[in-house]
Protein backbone atom coordinates (compact mmCIF):
# COMPACT_ATOMS: atom_id res chain seq x y z
CA UNK A 1 0.00 0.00 0.00
CA UNK A 2 1.42 3.34 -1.07
CA UNK A 3 0.94 5.99 1.59
CA UNK A 4 0.86 9.65 0.56
CA UNK A 5 3.64 11.56 2.34
CA UNK A 6 2.66 14.44 4.59
CA UNK A 7 4.80 17.28 5.87
CA UNK A 8 3.30 19.38 8.66
CA UNK A 9 4.78 22.53 10.14
CA UNK A 10 4.21 23.04 13.86
CA UNK A 11 4.70 26.75 14.39
CA UNK A 12 4.31 26.48 18.18
CA UNK A 13 3.92 29.88 19.89
CA UNK A 14 5.45 31.84 17.03
CA UNK A 15 4.05 34.23 14.40
CA UNK A 16 1.75 37.19 14.82
CA UNK A 17 -0.92 37.52 12.13
CA UNK A 18 1.22 39.67 9.79
CA UNK A 19 4.18 37.34 10.26
CA UNK A 20 1.99 34.31 9.62
CA UNK A 21 0.64 35.83 6.42
CA UNK A 22 4.13 36.66 5.17
CA UNK A 23 5.17 33.05 5.74
CA UNK A 24 2.20 31.45 3.98
CA UNK A 25 2.32 33.91 1.11
CA UNK A 26 5.88 32.77 0.44
CA UNK A 27 5.02 29.09 0.85
CA UNK A 28 2.05 29.34 -1.49
CA UNK A 29 4.24 30.62 -4.30
CA UNK A 30 7.04 28.12 -3.72
CA UNK A 31 4.85 25.06 -3.23
CA UNK A 32 2.00 25.66 -5.65
CA UNK A 33 2.93 22.77 -7.95
CA UNK A 34 3.47 20.16 -5.23
CA UNK A 35 0.62 17.66 -5.51
CA UNK A 36 2.10 14.28 -4.60
CA UNK A 37 2.31 15.00 -0.87
CA UNK A 38 0.11 16.67 1.71
CA UNK A 39 1.30 19.98 3.12
CA UNK A 40 -0.03 21.31 6.42
CA UNK A 41 0.80 24.37 8.51
CA UNK A 42 -0.21 24.61 12.16
CA UNK A 43 -0.31 28.25 13.28
CA UNK A 44 -1.23 29.42 16.78
CA UNK A 45 -5.01 29.71 17.30
CA UNK A 46 -5.04 33.46 16.66
CA UNK A 47 -3.65 33.10 13.14
CA UNK A 48 -5.74 30.13 11.96
CA UNK A 49 -8.58 32.12 10.41
CA UNK A 50 -6.44 34.73 8.59
CA UNK A 51 -4.08 32.01 7.36
CA UNK A 52 -7.05 29.96 6.21
CA UNK A 53 -8.44 32.93 4.26
CA UNK A 54 -5.04 33.49 2.66
CA UNK A 55 -4.69 29.81 1.71
CA UNK A 56 -8.17 29.42 0.14
CA UNK A 57 -7.87 27.39 -3.04
CA UNK A 58 -4.24 26.49 -2.42
CA UNK A 59 -2.73 23.04 -1.86
CA UNK A 60 -1.71 23.88 1.73
CA UNK A 61 -4.01 22.79 4.55
CA UNK A 62 -4.25 23.99 8.13
CA UNK A 63 -3.93 22.30 11.47
CA UNK A 64 -4.29 23.52 15.04
CA UNK A 65 -1.81 22.69 17.79
CA UNK A 66 -4.29 21.59 20.43
CA UNK A 67 -8.03 21.25 21.05
CA UNK A 68 -10.48 20.60 23.88
CA UNK A 69 -12.79 17.60 23.65
CA UNK A 70 -16.16 19.12 24.55
CA UNK A 71 -18.39 20.64 21.87
CA UNK A 72 -19.20 23.78 23.83
CA UNK A 73 -19.73 24.97 27.38
CA UNK A 74 -18.30 26.84 30.33
CA UNK A 75 -14.65 25.93 29.75
CA UNK A 76 -12.86 29.27 29.93
CA UNK A 77 -9.88 29.48 27.65
CA UNK A 78 -10.58 26.32 25.68
CA UNK A 79 -11.32 25.87 21.96
CA UNK A 80 -13.64 23.13 20.66
CA UNK A 81 -13.07 20.84 17.68
CA UNK A 82 -15.95 22.46 15.84
CA UNK A 83 -14.49 25.94 16.36
CA UNK A 84 -11.26 24.78 14.75
CA UNK A 85 -13.13 23.49 11.71
CA UNK A 86 -15.10 26.73 11.61
CA UNK A 87 -11.84 28.72 11.54
CA UNK A 88 -10.49 26.64 8.66
CA UNK A 89 -8.54 23.74 10.19
CA UNK A 90 -8.66 20.22 8.90
CA UNK A 91 -5.94 18.74 11.14
CA UNK A 92 -5.07 19.04 14.81
CA UNK A 93 -1.89 18.09 16.67
CA UNK A 94 -2.79 16.17 19.83
CA UNK A 95 -0.56 15.16 22.73
CA UNK A 96 2.57 17.03 21.69
CA UNK A 97 5.30 16.40 24.26
CA UNK A 98 5.35 20.09 25.19
CA UNK A 99 1.70 19.83 26.13
CA UNK A 100 2.33 16.64 28.07
CA UNK A 101 5.29 18.26 29.85
CA UNK A 102 4.03 21.79 30.55
CA UNK A 103 0.24 21.53 30.44
CA UNK A 104 -0.51 18.27 32.21
CA UNK A 105 -1.66 16.45 29.08
CA UNK A 106 -2.13 12.75 29.85
CA UNK A 107 -2.83 9.63 27.81
CA UNK A 108 -6.44 9.98 28.91
CA UNK A 109 -6.89 13.58 27.75
CA UNK A 110 -5.15 12.68 24.49
CA UNK A 111 -7.70 9.93 23.94
CA UNK A 112 -10.63 12.28 24.66
CA UNK A 113 -9.24 14.94 22.34
CA UNK A 114 -8.85 12.40 19.53
CA UNK A 115 -12.45 11.25 19.92
CA UNK A 116 -13.77 14.82 20.06
CA UNK A 117 -11.84 15.74 16.92
CA UNK A 118 -12.92 12.69 14.93
CA UNK A 119 -16.57 13.54 15.62
CA UNK A 120 -16.30 16.72 13.55
CA UNK A 121 -13.95 15.37 10.89
CA UNK A 122 -10.73 16.94 12.15
CA UNK A 123 -7.77 14.68 11.44
CA UNK A 124 -5.68 14.15 14.59
CA UNK A 125 -1.89 14.08 14.38
CA UNK A 126 -1.26 12.10 17.54
CA UNK A 127 2.19 12.58 19.09
CA UNK A 128 4.05 9.88 20.98
CA UNK A 129 7.68 9.68 22.03
CA UNK A 130 10.06 8.93 24.85
CA UNK A 131 12.28 11.28 26.86
CA UNK A 132 16.07 11.01 26.94
CA UNK A 133 15.91 9.43 30.39
CA UNK A 134 13.46 6.82 29.16
CA UNK A 135 15.67 5.99 26.19
CA UNK A 136 18.69 5.66 28.47
CA UNK A 137 16.72 3.39 30.77
CA UNK A 138 15.87 1.20 27.76
CA UNK A 139 12.14 1.74 28.16
CA UNK A 140 11.57 3.83 25.02
CA UNK A 141 9.58 1.08 23.30
CA UNK A 142 7.46 0.43 26.38
CA UNK A 143 6.63 4.13 26.74
CA UNK A 144 5.70 4.57 23.09
CA UNK A 145 3.61 1.40 23.20
CA UNK A 146 1.71 2.65 26.26
CA UNK A 147 1.13 6.09 24.76
CA UNK A 148 -0.03 4.63 21.45
CA UNK A 149 -2.39 2.04 22.94
CA UNK A 150 -3.92 4.50 25.41
CA UNK A 151 -4.36 7.17 22.75
CA UNK A 152 -6.28 4.75 20.54
CA UNK A 153 -8.43 3.17 23.24
CA UNK A 154 -12.00 2.59 22.08
CA UNK A 155 -11.41 3.66 18.48
CA UNK A 156 -12.74 1.68 15.52
CA UNK A 157 -10.89 0.61 12.38
CA UNK A 158 -12.73 3.36 10.51
CA UNK A 159 -11.49 5.93 13.05
CA UNK A 160 -7.94 4.73 12.58
CA UNK A 161 -8.02 5.55 8.90
CA UNK A 162 -8.53 9.19 9.85
CA UNK A 163 -5.54 9.43 12.18
CA UNK A 164 -1.87 10.20 11.74
CA UNK A 165 0.69 9.16 14.31
CA UNK A 166 3.77 11.29 14.90
CA UNK A 167 6.77 9.70 16.58
CA UNK A 168 8.67 12.51 18.23
CA UNK A 169 11.46 11.45 20.57
CA UNK A 170 11.47 14.25 23.16
CA UNK A 171 15.28 14.35 23.19
CA UNK A 172 15.27 15.27 19.51
CA UNK A 173 12.79 18.16 19.71
CA UNK A 174 14.36 21.57 19.35
CA UNK A 175 17.73 20.17 20.36
CA UNK A 176 19.34 19.82 16.95
CA UNK A 177 19.73 16.10 17.74
CA UNK A 178 17.80 14.11 15.18
CA UNK A 179 17.14 10.45 15.72
CA UNK A 180 19.17 8.56 13.15
CA UNK A 181 17.05 7.35 10.24
CA UNK A 182 17.53 3.82 11.58
CA UNK A 183 16.47 4.73 15.14
CA UNK A 184 13.39 6.43 13.78
CA UNK A 185 12.59 3.58 11.37
CA UNK A 186 12.92 1.00 14.16
CA UNK A 187 10.35 2.83 16.28
CA UNK A 188 8.03 3.45 13.33
CA UNK A 189 8.10 -0.25 12.48
CA UNK A 190 7.38 -1.05 16.11
CA UNK A 191 4.39 1.32 16.13
CA UNK A 192 3.09 -0.22 12.92
CA UNK A 193 3.37 -3.62 14.61
CA UNK A 194 1.24 -2.37 17.52
CA UNK A 195 -1.36 -1.10 15.05
CA UNK A 196 -1.34 -4.44 13.27
CA UNK A 197 -2.00 -6.29 16.53
CA UNK A 198 -4.82 -3.94 17.45
CA UNK A 199 -6.50 -3.26 14.13
CA UNK A 200 -5.15 -5.73 11.57
CA UNK A 201 -2.67 -5.68 8.74
CA UNK A 202 -4.67 -3.58 6.26
CA UNK A 203 -5.21 -0.75 8.69
CA UNK A 204 -1.62 -0.80 9.90
CA UNK A 205 -0.38 -0.58 6.32
CA UNK A 206 -2.66 2.36 5.53
CA UNK A 207 -1.86 4.59 8.49
CA UNK A 208 0.71 7.30 8.09
CA UNK A 209 3.37 7.42 10.78
CA UNK A 210 5.46 10.57 10.61
CA UNK A 211 8.67 11.54 12.37
CA UNK A 212 9.37 14.76 14.27
CA UNK A 213 12.44 16.15 16.03
CA UNK A 214 14.99 18.53 14.53
CA UNK A 215 13.99 17.88 10.92
CA UNK A 216 15.99 20.10 8.59
CA UNK A 217 16.48 20.37 4.83
CA UNK A 218 19.73 18.41 5.33
CA UNK A 219 18.21 15.34 6.98
CA UNK A 220 14.70 15.00 5.54
CA UNK A 221 15.66 12.90 2.50
CA UNK A 222 17.42 10.18 4.51
CA UNK A 223 14.51 9.99 6.93
CA UNK A 224 11.99 9.77 4.09
CA UNK A 225 13.88 6.89 2.49
CA UNK A 226 12.90 4.65 5.40
CA UNK A 227 10.01 2.37 4.50
CA UNK A 228 7.90 3.14 7.57
CA UNK A 229 8.46 6.91 7.72
CA UNK A 230 5.61 8.60 5.89
CA UNK A 231 6.34 12.24 6.53
CA UNK A 232 7.49 14.80 9.04
CA UNK A 233 6.25 17.09 11.79
CA UNK A 234 8.59 20.04 11.59
CA UNK A 235 9.02 22.64 14.35
CA UNK A 236 11.79 25.23 14.12
CA UNK A 237 12.51 24.70 10.44
CA UNK A 238 8.87 25.31 9.51
CA UNK A 239 9.08 28.97 10.55
CA UNK A 240 11.18 29.96 7.58
CA UNK A 241 9.94 30.06 3.97
CA UNK A 242 13.12 28.71 2.47
CA UNK A 243 13.77 25.86 4.88
CA UNK A 244 10.15 24.64 4.97
CA UNK A 245 10.03 24.78 1.16
CA UNK A 246 13.17 22.62 0.96
CA UNK A 247 11.80 20.13 3.47
CA UNK A 248 8.47 19.79 1.64
CA UNK A 249 10.34 19.33 -1.64
CA UNK A 250 12.56 16.48 -0.41
CA UNK A 251 13.41 14.26 -3.35
Ligand code: PGA
Pocket residue numbers: 010168172173174175176212213214215233234235236237
Ligand atom coordinates in the same frame (compact mmCIF):
# COMPACT_ATOMS: atom_id res chain seq x y z
P1 PGA B 1 11.67 20.73 16.06
O1 PGA B 1 10.22 20.46 16.71
O2 PGA B 1 11.57 20.40 14.60
O3 PGA B 1 11.95 22.16 16.33
O4 PGA B 1 12.62 19.80 16.78
C1 PGA B 1 9.41 19.40 16.29
C2 PGA B 1 8.12 19.40 17.06
O5 PGA B 1 8.12 19.76 18.23
O6 PGA B 1 7.05 19.06 16.50
